[in-house]
Amino acid sequence: MSNRKRSINHSPLAGALTCVFTRWHRYKAESLLHSLDDRVLEDIGIARNDISRTVDEMFASASRSPATASPTDPTQGTLKMPRDRSVAAGEA
Secondary structure, three states: OOHHHOOHHHOHHHHHHHHHHHHHHHHHHHHHHHHOOHHHHHHOOOOHHHHHHHHHHHHHHHHHOOOOOOOOOHHHOOOOOOOOHHHHOOOO
């Protein structure tokens, strides 16, 4: 079979883009958690010093089963940037 019929999922470009987008999503998730106050973090069961570990675990579990969990899919119980940051910070 020729290389032309190779799936885009196996191309070097697709791998590089996946890596870039995954790192960006990890950064956004960690930034969002760091922006929350300690009371809100406590409400969701995360200590401030555990944010990096929590994000690492979230993305590790998503990479083990990509068909069932996505770090960017809000229906999978993962993090999503709220529309109104004041509500997320408990100021409403």
